Amino acid sequence: MKMGNSQHSLPRRSRAPAGTFNVQRPVCAFRTVLLLLLAPFWLAAQTPPQLPSGGLMQLQMMQPTVDVSSPVTATAQFDPPIVHVGETAFYRVTLDATESSVQWPDELSTPAELKFGPKRSGQITQMQPGKFRPLASFVYEVESPVEGRFTVTNFSVEVMGARVQIPAASVSVVAKSASAPTARRLGLEISATNLFLGQPFHARVILPASSGNQVEALREIEFSGDGLMTDKTALQQFIEPVNFQGQLRNAFVAEMKVTPIAAGPLKFSAQGFSAGREFMAPISVRSQISFAGGLSQYTLLVSDPVEILVRPLPVEGELPGFTGAIGRFFRDPPRLSTNRLRVGEPLQLRLAFHGEGDLARFVPPAIPRSRDWQVIADPPPATSFTLIPLTDETSATPAIPFSYFDPRSAKYVDLTIPPQPVTVVGEGLPVELPVLKEEEKSAAPVKLSTLAPTPGKTVSSLTPLQLRGWFAAVELAPVIGFFALWQWDRRRRYLEAHPEIVRRAQARRALRREKQQLQQAVAAGDAPAFVQHAARAMSIAVAPHFPAHPRALVSGDVLAHLAGAGQAGPAAATVRQVFAAADAQYAVTPQTPPDLLALRPGVEAVLLALEEKL
Amino acid sequence: MNLRAGLILAVLVGQLSGVRAGTEDAFTRGLEFSRAGQFPEAAAAFEKSVAAQPAAGTLVNLGLAEWQRGHAGAAILAWEQARWIDPFETRAEANLRFARQVAQVDTPQLKWFEAVSAWLPPNAWVWLAGGTLWLAVGLMVLPGILRRPKAGWQPWLAALAFGIFLFSLTANFGVLSRTQTGFVLRKNAPLRLTPTRDGEVISSVAAGEPARRLRTRGNYAFIRTLGSAGWLEQSDFGPLCPR
Numbered sequence: 001m002k003m004g005n006s007q008h009s010l011p012r013r014s015r016a017p018a019g020t021f022n023v024q025r026p027v028c029a030f031r032t033v034l035l036l037l038l039a040p041f042w043l044a045a046q047t048p049p050q051l052p053s054g055g056l057m058q059l060q061m062m063q064p065t066v067d068v069s070s071p072v073t074a075t076a077q078f079d080p081p082i083v084h085v086g087e088t089a090f091y092r093v094t095l096d097a098t099e100s101s102v103q104w105p106d107e108l109s110t111p112a113e114l115k116f117g118p119k120r121s122g123q124i125t126q127m128q129p130g131k132f133r134p135l136a137s138f139v140y141e142v143e144s145p146v147e148g149r150f151t152v153t154n155f156s157v158e159v160m161g162a163r164v165q166i167p168a169a170s171v172s173v174v175a176k177s178a179s180a181p182t183a184r185r186l187g188l189e190i191s192a193t194n195l196f197l198g199q200p201f202h203a204r205v206i207l208p209a210s211s212g213n214q215v216e217a218l219r220e221i222e223f224s225g226d227g228l229m230t231d232k233t234a235l236q237q238f239i240e241p242v243n244f245q246g247q248l249r250n251a252f253v254a255e256m257k258v259t260p261i262a263a264g265p266l267k268f269s270a271q272g273f274s275a276g277r278e279f280m281a282p283i284s285v286r287s288q289i290s291f292a293g294g295l296s297q298y299t300l301l302v303s304d305p306v307e308i309l310v311r312p313l314p315v316e317g318e319l320p321g322f323t324g325a326i327g328r329f330f331r332d333p334p335r336l337s338t339n340r341l342r343v344g345e346p347l348q349l350r351l352a353f354h355g356e357g358d359l360a361r362f363v364p365p366a367i368p369r370s371r372d373w374q375v376i377a378d379p380p381p382a383t384s385f386t387l388i389p390l391t392d393e394t395s396a397t398p399a400i401p402f403s404y405f406d407p408r409s410a411k412y413v414d415l416t417i418p419p420q421p422v423t424v425v426g427e428g429l430p431v432e433l434p435v436l437k438e439e440e441k442s443a444a445p446v447k448l449s450t451l452a453p454t455p456g457k458t459v460s461s462l463t464p465l466q467l468r469g470w471f472a473a474v475e476l477a478p479v480i481g482f483f484a485l486w487q488w489d490r491r492r493r494y495l496e497a498h499p500e501i502v503r504r505a506q507a508r509r510a511l512r513r514e515k516q517q518l519q520q521a522v523a524a525g526d527a528p529a530f531v532q533h534a535a536r537a538m539s540i541a542v543a544p545h546f547p548a549h550p551r552a553l554v555s556g557d558v559l560a561h562l563a564g565a566g567q568a569g570p571a572a573a574t575v576r577q578v579f580a581a582a583d584a585q586y587a588v589t590p591q592t593p594p595d596l597l598a599l600r601p602g603v604e605a606v607l608l609a610l611e612e613k614l
Numbered sequence: 615m616n617l618r619a620g621l622i623l624a625v626l627v628g629q630l631s632g633v634r635a636g637t638e639d640a641f642t643r644g645l646e647f648s649r650a651g652q653f654p655e656a657a658a659a660f661e662k663s664v665a666a667q668p669a670a671g672t673l674v675n676l677g678l679a680e681w682q683r684g685h686a687g688a689a690i691l692a693w694e695q696a697r698w699i700d701p702f703e704t705r706a707e708a709n710l711r712f713a714r715q716v717a718q719v720d721t722p723q724l725k726w727f728e729a730v731s732a733w734l735p736p737n738a739w740v741w742l743a744g745g746t747l748w749l750a751v752g753l754m755v756l757p758g759i760l761r762r763p764k765a766g767w768q769p770w771l772a773a774l775a776f777g778i779f780l781f782s783l784t785a786n787f788g789v790l791s792r793t794q795t796g797f798v799l800r801k802n803a804p805l806r807l808t809p810t811r812d813g814e815v816i817s818s819v820a821a822g823e824p825a826r827r828l829r830t831r832g833n834y835a836f837i838r839t840l841g842s843a844g845w846l847e848q849s850d851f852g853p854l855c856p857r
Binding site for chain 2: 369371391392393426427428429430431433445446447448449450451452453454455456457458459460461462463464465466467471475478482485486488489
């Protein structure tokens with residue numbers, strides 16, 4: 001059988017070698033005496049230490065020695081020696097030696113029918129008359145599916161270099177119908193099974209009273225299994241009636257706070273030594289009980305395992321200032337020792353937290369970083385801060401981020417301490433210097449100026465124009481102006497070299513005006529005006545070709561610039577009619593033919609033809 | 615059309631007069647606070663006035679209030695800014711000499727072109743440069759374009775204008791260079807080896823010490839003073855010309 005499963009064995013605490021106890025005690029006593037003799041010289045001005053009542057008496061009492069030199073004896077037995085098929089018995093080996101000195105074998109030679117569970121081990125210091133004696137115990141849970149009598153033969157283990165014989169032990173496995181006592185075991189109750197990493201919970205280890213309602217103490221309580229941290233400083237002990245395996249029985253109950261420090265499913269059990277009347281801490285008795293007489297019998301007892309599920313804390317939603325506080329916490333409004341101070345003067349910010357979580361292990365908010373404040377955390381368990389302003393420009397204390405994780409809502413809760421308004425007064429500077437001797441006078445004035453009565457010269461901004469974007473655009477304006485001037489001059493010189501372009505452009509503009517007036521005359525039914533404008537428009541359209549002034553042209557000039565076919569066609573006739581009618585306006589008795597407005601389509605066709613050539 | 619232009623003009627004039635009224639109101643309150651010895655409140659009022667419209671006199675008074683509060687760095691910065699606006703501001707100049715003697719801090723060491731740029735307000739130099747350049751160009755180009763005969767004095771005037779333009783270029787460069795200067799605001803401000811909060815402190819500089827900002831990184835500016843160089847928190851550095 002493979003033994004020594006490390007997952008189920010308790011972590012061994014480092015202990016001093018057994019042989020050092022007798023050597024160190026005289027040395028310690030010598031040092032104590034020396035310290036007491038020299039103390040008046042060192043502590044002349046100090047307050048004498050306050051010893052508890054009976055403290056000096058306790059120091060002077062002779063303490064019993066720890067016996068590690070007597071021969072080691074060993075016992076082995078099954079508890080109970082008769083067990084039903086399928087039920088659990090304990091194979092328990094006890095040696096009066098320290099646990100660390102026993103070289104326990106990894107495998108035991110055991111009957112094949114017996115199923116051995118994982119090894120549990122523990123150690124206790126038993127009080128014997130005039131001495132202490134270490135006691136180590138190794139326990140296996142044993143179960144057999146078949147009836148019979150089975151024996152674990154004797155074997156030897158090495159204890160501090162010597163071989164110690166472990167005697168043989170037998171167990172009888174009987175049918176379920178036969179009467180057999182049950183093995184004595186511990187009870188283990190926990191306050192929660194579904195937890196978050198770091199969330200503390202309460203564990204109650206229960207040792208029921210034995211037959212005769214005799215309650216025993218339980219010592220050296222441990223939890224087997226990895227990933228748990230036990231706070232023994234919060235140990236509470238009771239003797240009270242409990243419901244154990246369906247029966248109301250008096251029991252010794254040890255309650256302590258356990259914190260999971262590893263995520264995932266965790267399986268663990270409790271173990272401890274029954275220790276008779278050796279109740280080591282204040283205990284609350286809540287029922288009628290009786291105690292067994294005689295010397296205590298130390299027996300390593302274990303409980304059934306329990307399983308919890310530990311979930312890691314969520315990463316999402318974690319708030320600043322989380323120091324590991326899990327539970328439900330509240331804080332009182334922060335209190336300042338003063339709200340008006342000078343630069344460099346300390347100020348105390350007191351914080352008080354309450355809640356349902358583990359306040360014993362409560363980690364106060366971390367020191368905030370601030371350039372305006374020097375912040376010092378007061379020594380624990382105080383949760384206050386000392387703040388020193390470094391400048392008078394600050395008007396409030398720095399915010400102190402803090403948050404906790406609420407396992408009920410599975411969310412982080414913000415409990416940040418907000419900035420507290422304060423007034424910080426700075427130190428002024430001299431406004432006037434003492435008048436020096438004539439030869440030591442410097443060019444600097446001896447005092448500051450008076451106030452300026454008016455704002456004086458103003459600017460829109462301290463940023464110079466050179467660095468403003470719009471000013472670059474303003475600087476471009478003269479460039480654009482000079483470029484435009486240059487282009488204008490260039491165009492002017494070109495037109496001067498090509499005057500026909502100017503004449504044609506002028507003719508086109510004049511032609512547009514005449515055509516507009518022509519349309520107005522048609523609209524008004526004014527035939528004389530119509531022919532005047534038509535004749536003038538035709539003259540304007542052909543004038544640049546000569547070049548000549550339009551008034552100097554006659555119908556023949558217009559006809560000369562009509563296309564070849566047009567000179568003899570209806571267009572020519574229209575031109576002649578228009579010019580004839582226009583000339584008739586200058587007669588002594590002007591006569592206007594009534595149908596001149598009918599020439600409009602022909603006039604428009606002529607003008608279109610002439611304009612195309614312009 | 616005319617109505618719309620009139621409305622726009624009225625709104626602009628109204629806004630400008632509103633800003634001016636607010637500035638003067640803050641300035642007046644600052645004066646009252648200063649006379650009553652309430653220097654933090656006076657400094658706040660003058661700062662508000664400067665934020666609305668920087669003025670040399672307001673900055674002189676702001677410097678006086680900051681000095682009375684014990685802020686030598688802020689006071690020296692305010693007076694330097696007053697001289698930046700108006701180099702002929704005599705109060706600021708006298709106060710700077712007094713403050714530097716009391717605080718035992720250095721005067722900014724300006725290069726020759728920076729010293730030249732301090733003769734006139736920064737904006738004057740840029741207008742001078744622009745005006746003289748285009749005057750020279752105009753005198754050379756316009757007579758030809760406009761077909762006017764060139765007078766004998768025109769080339770001389772153009773040459774003079776161009777010379778002034780070249781001279782003002784150096785002053786403008788000095789103005790730009792001076793925008794990198796500033797003053798340490800915090801008393802014994804730590805100069806760090808690296809631009810980090812945990813950077814090694816290599817020295818500390820006194821409030822009001824002149825410095826030149828060479829580059830920035832995050833919340834830190836690399837500055838060079840007369841005696842040392844290192845990274846300083848930007849909030850501890852007051853630039854002469856904030857942007």
